[in-house]
Amino acid sequence: MDFALLLEIFPQVLLDGVILGFMYALIALGYTMVYGVLEFINFAHSEIFVVGAFVGVEILLGLKNAGALDQLPPFLVLLLILVAGMAVSGLLAVVIERVAYRPLRGAPRLIPLISAIGVSFFLQDFVRLIESVWRNAFNLVYPGMEGLNRRLELTATVDVPVKALVVITASLLMLWALHLLVNRTKLGTAIRAVAEDQATASLMGINVNAMISLTFLIGGAMGGAAGVLFGVQYGLINPYTGFIPGLKAFTAAVLGGIGNIPGAMMGGLVLGLLEAFAASYLSLLTGGAFGAEYKDIFAFSVLILILIFRPRGLLGEVVRERA
């Protein structure tokens, strides 16, 4: 085994892991917030994420066709697609809740879960349908932006692409904004009250339905932002891209303790790092017998191990007991 090589790639793997981790953290927030309030897994969240990515790519391709992509400052473009992706994904999440989940409130737990799977499958093909009609293609590539593709050289073996720094900064800003919103504002207090006890919250004059919609709006917007950042970072997207990241983000939410917002952030980071290290070190450590294709298995093994040994997650669950 080549320890020198292991050490040499360490900083690069660390960087990959952190980027992946923030991505998972942003998506995991959508799962964990909805679970905290309604106690069910919003399966369609991975498609909300993908829709964000598609909104981003459509705007970029539109700008490119108009010849404006290279004229505008890249950070302005990035801000534009982030805001647009967040708006569309957030609204989509609210609509989904209104149409497919609200009529089922109070039904046995299995019912809204199955409905959510249905919405997820429907959206995958719906995105494909729209893109097939509109562009006659549904595997799309984010057009490169000159300013974002530059690399900053830190040492001889480590260089950081500008876009990686952008992804990390954007994620940090959003997580911080969410933290302020949930913990420091009246709206945030109301959301937490609804998660704690819907009946009592409504007796205190809180509009429960509005707060549930708001939860979906915020979670959806975070998912949309993650989608745009995913596209900027990794480039290739298709309507089915969301499935695996969604599954892993849910794992991250469970890892941190479902319903727990700081937990989801931490769980995302931990899982991202674990996965990046597994992907690059597994084949080195086993002499090439098991390669990076096992990284997904690795993530699920983590999930199963947590559920066996620490089912309430690292930071503890924030979910009320069902009466």
Place this chain on the structure above:
Amino acid sequence: MSHAAGVLVLLAASGYAVSIFPHSILAFLLFQLSILALYLARMRPWLKTTVAVLALCVMMPAIGTINGYYLEVATQVGIFAALALGLNIVVGLAGLLDLGYVAFFAVGAYLWAIFGSPQANRVFGGGFPLAPGWFFVFLLVGLTVAAVTGVLLGLPVLRLRGDYLAIVTLGFGEVIRVLANNLDKPINLTNGPKGITPIERPPLPFSPALLPGVAPSLLYSLYFYFLVLLIVGIVVVVNRRLENSHIGRAWEAIREDETAAQAMGVPLVRSKLLAFACGASFAGVIGVLFAAKQVFINPESFTFLESIGVLAMVILGGMGSIPGAVLGATVVTVLNLQVLKGFSLWLNELRNAGTVVLGYDLANLPTQLEPAKYERMVFGVILVLMMIFRPAGILPARRRQRELAEPQQ
């Protein structure tokens, strides 16, 4: 006109229609509808059974000799009906959401694929494939191995909340698929994405000379059709016996209210484990059969899409309902194999002919627009609409119907 006469006329008419238009989708759909009508009709039980046996064991094979593809459709329907019945135990009776059900199907299929083909030579040296007769032994091996896998997977997660089970089974389904895709190294067990072929078929129980004039490929199609029919029959009987048994009632009690069931003395974890293993074992048996029928398998047949497809069948027919599961399997399979594909072909013809509809030239239609590829949309719409408007399904289970009729709380 009495029900019996109506059904007989419908059956005869559809059989006649198929013989005149062997390639018309509508004629074969009419035949399927007449079988549904037979199920729903009010007739004397002995008459109903006789007509059903005639329709399934004589008419259907006869239709198959006219158009072999219909026999293939019928066999697929049977395979999925058996799978849906297995999942029905887990989801419908015990209320455990299993999203990785095809993983057990894959376990069975790969078991026979590996040992019933030269593939095993790469791992164990010579001596393979096993003689075709071993197929019947492997039906039992598949059953056992799948059940054990189910227990091993269920043990850690069945103590937890139900939705965690959903996510873990989903993850397990992916794990099995990734393993099947990548276990061509360091030891070549599954041959990776290329898949395994040729897989041995069970020996014909009769000499081909008895049926001269029938092509050998059709002989095997007919044989598999009857084999599948037999297995569906067995699965239905087992399901029925389970449903009304002590354990079946315990499952339904758990589904309705875990706490109350536990208070009544139902051992929660053990009962859930049993449901999980039962469902898995069905899938294992059908997997062995599937591998032998297809002669070739690869990981593509065992994706998440398939798991959700089987779930959609159970939901469409009605959770916990045996006729519902069969109906759901028929509707979804026929929708996928015939209606969507037929629509695709039709659209292609229109496109190539350059037909103009409402001033729009269909030749300009995007080529990526293929209705056959939109299975997910079909499954999605089925799941959401059924949950919102008819959660008990098209043919609800009787016991469940009674429960839902009572006012809540």
